[in-house]
Amino acid sequence: MWLLYISCAWVAGILIGSQVGLPLIITLLGIFPFLFIPLFPDRRQNLIVLGLCFFACIGGILYFPSSLPRVNEHFVCFYNEQGIVEIQGMVKEEPDVRDRYCLLTISTEKIGMEGEEKEVSGAVLVRVSRYPEYHYGDILRVTGELETPPTFEDFDYKSYLEHQGIYSISYYPRIEVVEEGRGFEPLQWLYSFRDRLSDSLTKALPEPQGSLAQGILLGIRSNIPYSVTQAFSRTGTAHILAISGLHVSIIIGILLSFLTLVFGRQRSIYIWLTLIAIWIYALLTGMHPPVIRATMMGSLFLLAEYLGRQRSAITALAFAAAVMVGIQPQILWSVSFQLSFTAMLGLILFYPYFQSWGRKGVAKVFEYRDRAIAIGNVLVDGFTVTLAAIIAVWPLVAYYFNIVSLVGVPATFLSLPALPAIMVASALVALVGLFAVFASQILGWVAWLFLTYLLLVVQGFDALPFSSLQVSAIPVWLVWAYYIILAIVVAWLNHRKQLNDIFSRLAFNVERGS
Secondary structure (H helix, E strand, O other): OHHHHHHHHHHHHHHHHOOOOOOHHHHHHHHHHHHOOOOOHHHHHHHHHHHHHHHHHHHHHHHHHHHOOOOOOOEHHHHOOOOEEEEEEEEOOOOEEOOOOEEEEEEEEEEEEOOEEEEOEOEEEEEEOOOOOOOOOOEEEEEEEOEOOOOOOOOOHHHHHHOOOEEEEEEOOEEEEEEOOOOOHHHHHHHHHHHHHHHHHHHHOOOOHHHHHHHHHHOOOOOOOHHHHHHHHHOOOHHHOOOOHHHHHHHHHHHHHHHHHHHOOHHHHHHHHHHHHHHHHHHHOOOOHHHHHHHHHHHHHHHHHHHOOOOHHHHHHHHHHHHHHHHOHHHHHOHHHHHHHHHHHHHHHHHHHHHHHHHHHHHHHOOOOHHHHHHHHHHHHHHHHHHHHHHHHHHHHHHHHOEEEOOHHHHHHHHOOHHHHHHHHHHHHHHHHOOOHHHHHHHHHHHHHHHHHHHHHHHHHHHOOOOEEEOOOOOHHHHHHHHHHHHHHHHHHHHHHHHHHHHHHHHHHHHHHO
C-alpha cells in the first residue's frame, strides 16, 4: 500500500504546485517524520512511508513550475499578437476534422519575422478549411497572425489548450506544403491504414450507419451527423463513440463475460484474448495518447484479474497515473485522462460487488438450470460493468458537458449487446473492402443491421420526455463532495464487518451505561 500513498502524494503535489509556489527549503519538512523514528521504533514503517509521502508531495509542488515552458524568443508563443509571422513545422498528430473546418497541431521548428529567421519550439493550433487535406508528418510553412487563445464566458479555452501544451492559435493562415512524410513511419502507416479502412466503410455502408461504424471502430467521429451525436450525448451513451476509459472498460467487460462463457476460466485464455483484443483496437483507432492511456489502465485491470488480486489493481492504477502525470503534468487536467482514470477506478472498486450480487440473484432465479445461469451471468456482467463505470464518471460528465442523462443506464444496457457485433462486423467490412468492394457491401448488410438497432435504441430513448437534464455550471466542490461520499461507501463495503463490530460495541456500552 505504501506505493499507493506515495503515488497519491506525488499527484497531490502536482495539483498543489499548479496553484501555489513554494521555496526549495520547504523540502526539509520531509525530514521531520524520520526524526521521530528513534522515539517511536514500533511505528518505524509508518513514519518512513509518511516521510516519503512528504517528499513526494513537496517534489510534485516544486516540479510543476519547472515543467512549464520558458517563454522567450525561442518559444513560439513569444510572438503572439506581434503581427504577421511565418512559421515552419510538422503536423505532429492526425488532423482533427470538423464539419466546416479542420484543426492542425503544428510542432514549430523556426519562425520568420521582418526578414529575420529564428529557431523556435512549441505547438501552434491552426484552424484551416477542410480542403485541401493535410496529413500527419507534413512539413508546412504557415503565414499569418499568432494569437493567445481566448477565454469565453462559459468556457476557459485558454486553459483548456494550455493543458495540452498549446499557447498559440492561428485562424485561416496561408499554408504551403514544404515536404510530406516526415513523421514517425510506423505511425504514418497506421494512420494511412486507418484512412483506407474508413474509405471501405464509406463505400459499403449508407449514412448514418457508415459514419457511426467509423466512430465506433476507428474513433473517427467527424463524419457523424450532429443530430446523431447529440442523441448519444443526451442519452448518456456518448462513451460508445468516445474512445476513453469508460469505453474501454465496457469493451473489457463484454469480452470477459463472453469469452468466459465460450472458454471458461481455465488457463486464463479469456483474459489474454481480451488483452490482445483491446490493444488491437487501440491500433485500429490510431494509438492516440488518450486511447493509449485508457488501454494501459485497462491492461492493469486485466493483469490484476489474471493474478487474482483485483485490489492490487488500485495501487497499479495509482502508480501508472503518477508516472503519466510525472511525464506530462498537464494531463492531470485532461478530460479524457480523468474519465479514463475514474472509469477504471469504478471498475476496480464496484464491479466485483455488483457482479457478485447480480450472479447471486441469477442463481436464485434460475436454480438448477446451468445454461440459463451461464447466459444470465453474461448479461449481468455486461450490465454491472456499465453501472460501475457510470457511477464513477457521471459527475465529471455533468461538470464538463453540463448534461445529466436520466436514461443512461438502460440505454447503455440495451445498446451493449450490439457493440461486439458492430465492431466485429464493421472490422470485417473494412478489411474485406480493401480487396473486394462488392463482397464488403454484402457483409455490410450484417453490420447495417446492428448499427440500425443501436441507432433505434439511442434515438428511441432520446425521444422520451425528460430523457436528460441540461444543467448549469456545476460547482467543483459538489463534484468533490460526491467522490468523498463514494469513498466513504467504498470504505464501508471493504470494512463493514469491522465497522459493524465497532457500532455494536458502542450500542452495547450506551445501553449498559443507561
